[in-house]
Structures are given as C-alpha cells and as structure tokens.
Amino acid sequence: GEDVEQSLFLSVREGDSSVINCTYTDSSSTYLYWYKQEPGAGLQLLTYIFSNMDMKQDQRLTVLLNKKDKHLSLRIADTQTGDSAIYFCAGCGHGGATNKLIFGTGTLLAVQP
Amino acid sequence: ETGVTQTPRHLVMGMTNKKSLKCEQHLGHNAMYWYKQSAKKPLELMFVYNFKEQTENNSVPSRFSPECPNSSHLFLHLHTLQPEDSALYLCASSQELGNTPLHFGNGTRLTVT
Numbered sequence: 127g128e129d130v131e132q133s134l135f136l137s138v139r140e141g142d143s144s145v146i147n148c149t150y151t152d153s154s155s156t157y158l159y160w161y162k163q164e165p166g167a168g169l170q171l172l173t174y175i176f177s178n179m180d181m182k183q184d185q186r187l188t189v190l191l192n193k194k195d196k197h198l199s200l201r202i203a204d205t206q207t208g209d210s211a212i213y214f215c216a217g218c219g220h221g222g223a224t225n226k227l228i229f230g231t232g233t234l235l236a237v238q239p
Numbered sequence: 240e241t242g243v244t245q246t247p248r249h250l251v252m253g254m255t256n257k258k259s260l261k262c263e264q265h266l267g268h269n270a271m272y273w274y275k276q277s278a279k280k281p282l283e284l285m286f287v288y289n290f291k292e293q294t295e296n297n298s299v300p301s302r303f304s305p306e307c308p309n310s311s312h313l314f315l316h317l318h319t320l321q322p323e324d325s326a327l328y329l330c331a332s333s334q335e336l337g338n339t340p341l342h343f344g345n346g347t348r349l350t351v352t
Contacts, residue, residue: 156338168243168329168343169282214282218338227341229282 130217132230139238144202146233148215153196155217160189160200163212163232172200172213202235210237242266245330245344252320253352260315260347262330270336271313273305276327276346288313289336320351 129151138144150158156177161169175182175189175198182189188201198215212232243264252258264271273285287295288307302324304316313330327348331341 157340159340161343166345166348168245168345169331169341171340171342174340227284231279231281 130215130228130230132213132215132233134231135234135236137236137238138205140205140207142205144200144205144209144235144237146200146202146213146215146235148198148200148230150196150198150215150217150228152217152228153193157218158189158191158198159216159218159227160187161214161216161229163214165211169214205235205237207237207239210235243330243332243342243344245328245347247347248345249348249350251350251352252317254320254322256320257316257318259317260328260330260349262313262315262344264311264313264330264332264342264344266332266334266342268332268334268342269310270333271307271310272331272333272341273313273315274329274331274343276329278326282329286315287336294336317349320349322351325349325351 132148157174159174160172162172163169173184173187175191186203190199212234214229214232216227216229218227246261270289272287275283284297285299286305291307302319306314327346329346330344333339333341
C-alpha cells in the first residue's frame with residue numbers, strides 16, 4: 127500500500143523560504159495534497175497537485191512534483207510566524223479513492239522571528 | 240470558519256461513561272469520515288460513510304460506535320473507553336469518495352481518565 131514519509135522538523139527565520147519535503151511510494155496517486163494543522167485545530171487543505179503536473183503555484187506556495195523520484199515538496203516564500211504549524215502531505219493510491227488517502231507523519235515548521 | 244463543525248471541542252470522560260461526539264458539515268458533501276490523531280502516530284482512518292451508508296470500518300473496537308443519520312451529520316458514540324483512546328478525533332467530509340479533497344473539522348480533544 128501507499129507509504130508517505132516526511133522529515134519531522136524544520137526551523138527557518140521569518141522572511142526566509144521554507145521547503146518541506148515528502149516522499150511517497152504509490153505512483154498511482156492521482157492527486158497529492160498538502161494540509162496545514164495549527165495548534166488546537168484540524169487539518170486545513172492548503173493546496174493540491176494533479177499527478178500529471180510538475181509544478182503548481184498559489185501565492186506564496188509552490189508545489190513541486192517529481193514523479194520519477196516520487197518526491198513532493200512545498201515551498202513557502204517569505205515565511206511568516208503565522209506559518210508555524212504542522213504540515214502534512216497526503217497521497218491517494220487505489221485509483222484516487224479518498225477513503226484510501228494516506229497521510230505522512232507531518233513536518234513541524236517553526237518560524238523564528 | 241470551517242465548513243465542518245465538531246462538538247464538543249474538549250471532552251474528559253471516565254472509563255465507565257457514555258458520551259457522543261458530533262460532527263456537522265455545511266458543504267453539501269456526500270462522504271463523511273472519522274479519524275483518530277494520536278501523538279507521534281500517523282492519522283488513522285476509523286470509519287467512512289458515503290450517502291449515509293458505512294463503507295469502511297478499519298478494525299475499530301466496538302466501544303466506538305458511529306452513526307450517520309443523514310449526509311450532513313455524523314456521530315461517534317463512545318462507551319467503556321480505555322486511557323489509550325485519549326486522542327484528537329477529527330471529522331472530515333468530501334464531495335465524493337474519489338479524487339476529491341478532505342475538509343476537516345477542528346476536532347474533539349478526548350481525555351479518558
């Protein structure tokens with residue numbers, strides 16, 4: 127089945143760019159997602175990328191997908207203290223069935239002022 | 240403001256108590272989910288409902304009993320829980336079961352004493 131891995135922790139200074147990386151195993155994932163979880167809250171959908179795309183940009187967020195290496199990254203430009211949160215990537219094998227969505231363990235992003 | 244509302248936000252219960260978690264979605268989605276989020280563990284899918292019918296039960300102990308009276312409401316009935324059941328319980332919904340993103344509520348933080 128699908129396995130999704132992320133590094134556990136990333137620390138950056140305010141104003142710098144953050145890059146959060148994710149690797150997955152199931153190449154049949156139709157969509158790959160990034161979610162953000164702030165303390166005491168649920169997971170908030172940030173962005174997603176369709177598997178036939180290499181890149182998607184949405185304001186300060188850039189998602190890069192390398193299907194050959196099964197590597198997904200989320201770049202946050204001009205990182206702010208409000209970006210401090212846990213970031214989860216998620217892949218959906220089994221033909222894209224949402225009930226088969228597999229989440230990574232999350233990357234804690236700490237933004238230093 | 241999330242389109243998925245969960246109540247209560249926090250719940251403390253003894254092992255002999257019976258309580259229920261409630262979830263309501265205002266997004267017109269057809270599928271609803273219960274997830275369990277424990278510290279240092281990946282997000283665990285518990286139950287899936289599609290058009291009010293349960294489509295998935297991921298080997299969840301019978302002390303957790305879901306109920307889905309309609310596509311907008313989902314309950315999780317709890318009885319004789321164990322301390323290891325303490326976790327954040329997240330409700331989510333999606334337009335359908337395939338290739339559509341999950342939208343999460345803010346969760347219920349459950350503590351079993």
